[in-house]
Amino acid sequence: MLPKFSHVRPDSLRKALSFLDENEARIHGGGTDLIGCLRDRIFTTETVVSLSAINELRGIEPTADGGLRLGATATIAEIAENPTVVAGYGALADAAGVVASPQLRNQGTIAGNLCQKPRCWYYRGDFNCLRKGGEICYAYEGENQQHCIFGGDTCFIVHPSDTAPALAAHGAVCRVSSPSASRSVAVEALHVPPSVDPRRETVLEDDEIITEILIPKPPAGLRASYRKVRDRASWDFALAGVALALVFDGDTVASARVFLSGAAPVPWRAVGVEKAIIGTELDNATIDAAALATVDGAEPLAKNGYKIELFKGLMTEQLEAIRS
Amino acid sequence: MAKKKQHTPKPGSGVTRRGFLGSVGAGAAAVATGVTSRSEAVPEITDPEEMVQTALKINGRLHRLLVEPRWTLLFVLRERLGITGTKAACERGECGSCTVLIDDRPRYACLTLALEAEGSEITTIEGLLEGEELGEVQQAFVEHDAFQCGYCTPGQIVAAEGLLRTNPAPTENEILHGMSGNLCRCGAYQHIVNAVTHAGENRKDGGGS
Numbered sequence: 001m002l003p004k005f006s007h008v009r010p011d012s013l014r015k016a017l018s019f020l021d022e023n024e025a026r027i028h029g030g031g032t033d034l035i036g037c038l039r040d041r042i043f044t045t046e047t048v049v050s051l052s053a054i055n056e057l058r059g060i061e062p063t064a065d066g067g068l069r070l071g072a073t074a075t076i077a078e079i080a081e082n083p084t085v086v087a088g089y090g091a092l093a094d095a096a097g098v099v100a101s102p103q104l105r106n107q108g109t110i111a112g113n114l115c116q117k118p119r120c121w122y123y124r125g126d127f128n129c130l131r132k133g134g135e136i137c138y139a140y141e142g143e144n145q146q147h148c149i150f151g152g153d154t155c156f157i158v159h160p161s162d163t164a165p166a167l168a169a170h171g172a173v174c175r176v177s178s179p180s181a182s183r184s185v186a187v188e189a190l191h192v193p194p195s196v197d198p199r200r201e202t203v204l205e206d207d208e209i210i211t212e213i214l215i216p217k218p219p220a221g222l223r224a225s226y227r228k229v230r231d232r233a234s235w236d237f238a239l240a241g242v243a244l245a246l247v248f249d250g251d252t253v254a255s256a257r258v259f260l261s262g263a264a265p266v267p268w269r270a271v272g273v274e275k276a277i278i279g280t281e282l283d284n285a286t287i288d289a290a291a292l293a294t295v296d297g298a299e300p301l302a303k304n305g306y307k308i309e310l311f312k313g314l315m316t317e318q319l320e321a322i323r324s
Numbered sequence: 325m326a327k328k329k330q331h332t333p334k335p336g337s338g339v340t341r342r343g344f345l346g347s348v349g350a351g352a353a354a355v356a357t358g359v360t361s362r363s364e365a366v367p368e369i370t371d372p373e374e375m376v377q378t379a380l381k382i383n384g385r386l387h388r389l390l391v392e393p394r395w396t397l398l399f400v401l402r403e404r405l406g407i408t409g410t411k412a413a414c415e416r417g418e419c420g421s422c423t424v425l426i427d428d429r430p431r432y433a434c435l436t437l438a439l440e441a442e443g444s445e446i447t448t449i450e451g452l453l454e455g456e457e458l459g460e461v462q463q464a465f466v467e468h469d470a471f472q473c474g475y476c477t478p479g480q481i482v483a484a485e486g487l488l489r490t491n492p493a494p495t496e497n498e499i500l501h502g503m504s505g506n507l508c509r510c511g512a513y514q515h516i517v518n519a520v521t522h523a524g525e526n527r528k529d530g531g532g533s
């Protein structure tokens with residue numbers, strides 16, 4: 001049984017915001033992560049404010065400037081199946097298609113996927129670790145097979161979202177509303193690294209709601225993909241993942257945005273890979289250099305050294321696949 | 325904040341499951357959407373200590389009942405309405421045994437609050453019967469020996485039904501992908517794939533409903 005809470009399901013954004021203003025509240029998109037966290041007592045809440053009856057937050061549609069608007073409560077399945085996404089935004093389509101299981105894709109929303117809580121087994125278990133308000137990180141000297149190789153600092157989670165690195169590669173921006181204002185936050189700037197604050201996952205305040213995600217028009221020559229490697233063929237989180245959004249001019253890479261999942265506490269921009277491939281035709285020597293650049297500066301923990309070879313191999317295969 | 329107080333029995337206060345099932349209103353005219361007063365200027369917060377009125381449309385029949393906001397659809401189906409075909413196992417979205425259709429799409433009842441299912445069409449394994457006969461996916465599972473202990477089976481069948489409603493002729497890979505949210509600890513996977521393939525072929529040929 002879940003801990004007690006009150007529940008409200010307003011029909012407009014304005015009403016939803018007014019509840020966040022006045023109450024100790026948590027936002028419910030599809031609830032797939034929220035309900036699990038409440039059940040496991042990761043946190044409790046007085047009020048659950050559901051976004052599921054708010055029409056203005058739904059839908060997927062083209063924007064006036066040729067881009068795409070994803071309503072905050074568009075489901076992962078709706079995104080994976082959307083013809084415009086499939087035709088124009090390959091990394092997002094690939095990523096949405098491999099999030100969790102069919103049931104969870106039917107229920108989970110895109111904003112909820114970006115804002116989900118970490119999957120570190122200490123965090124999800126009975127450990128009062130640093131991220132939950134305690135003093136130490138248990139993973140650092142414990143079971144850290146699935147933890148990060150970049151950006152750990154004080155907390156060594158990997159960010160669990162598949163769609164975040166893909167949306168970041170496509171240059172997407174979240175529109176965010178609070179009771180008093182609204183603002184834009186680029187997906188690549190949404191997540192907070194432990195060096196800034198190990199106790200928060202996103203830059204959003206408690207009274208802020210992501211209302212929509214805007215993806216710019218796909219540039220001519222864009223080729224984009226996402227692939228993750230898991231422990232098994234069935235549903236699972238990424239051990240290592242690569243999101244590519246490369247713009248080609250003929251056979252030459254004119255620009256590149258490359259993000260990793262399974263690597264760091266936030267979607268990790270692989271700047272070294274971008275530098276290695278821009279201006280090239282992705283010849284074999286370039287791909288070898290890019291594979292090395294993927295893990296340049298990595299600091300594996302005692303039990304996740306395998307991720308070094310995994311990332312190098314995955315980057316090699318993904319670059320080979322995208323050049324042909 | 326005005327709160328609607330409901331004076332109702334708490335769970336386990338002597339209302340039996342079957343008795344409760346009998347007491348809920350059958351065949352009421354329309355699903356009353358907006359029980360949480362969506363039409364008012366300010367919607368009402370349901371009090372965590374109190375039960376709230378809701379109406380759930382399950383297998384074509386409208387059930388009016390009182391729920392606590394924290395009750396999941398899984399709990400309400402099994403423990404309040406006695407509709408026990410839907411199974412509980414992990415209760416964390418990891419196994420699929422609680423799969424139901426919500427507006428034709430498979431979802432996990434363990435991660436769905438009952439109040440969130442208001443206004444939707446909920447279909448459980450019981451709803452796939454054709455009168456007194458097994459439905460076509462159920463029949464295919466029997467014919468292809470697609471279970472051992474049977475615990476995962478209602479969830480598997482409902483997930484297969486959901487898959488076939490969007491894709492009546494799935495390839496083997498599409499079946500593996502589409503059924504990947506349902507685990508079977510007995511490992512009946514190959515027979516499950518055979519059953520789903522067969523049920524799909526029947527449907528395509530107009531053999532089924």
Ligand SMILES: Cc1cc2nc3c(=O)[nH]c(=O)nc-3n(C[C@H](O)[C@H](O)[C@H](O)COP(=O)(O)OP(=O)(O)OC[C@H]3O[C@@H](n4cnc5c(N)ncnc54)[C@H](O)[C@@H]3O)c2cc1C
Nearest residue numbers: 029030031032033034100108109111112113115161162210
């Ligand atoms: C078994 C299992 C396997 C999974 N596997 C994967 C996987 O492989 N890849 C992957 O990417 N994910 C995976 N997930 C996570 C799943 O995809 C997320 O739970 C889902 O996408 C979250 O969406 P939701 O709408 O249900 O979020 P909710 O549970 O409703 O919300 C999640 C968080 O986001 C906040 N939130 C929700 N909407 C908003 C908004 N509009 N503005 C601000 N904050 C908001 C909530 O307050 C909450 O803290 C898995 C989950 C489970 C249970």
Ligand code: SF4
Nearest residue numbers: 120122129137155156
């Ligand atoms: S990695 Fe982060 S979430 Fe996991 S135990 Fe360490 S501090 Fe906690």
Ligand code: FES
Nearest residue numbers: 413415420422434
């Ligand atoms: S009981 Fe719901 S997925 Fe396991």
Ligand code: FES
Nearest residue numbers: 472474508509510
């Ligand atoms: S038949 Fe036993 S769990 Fe699937």
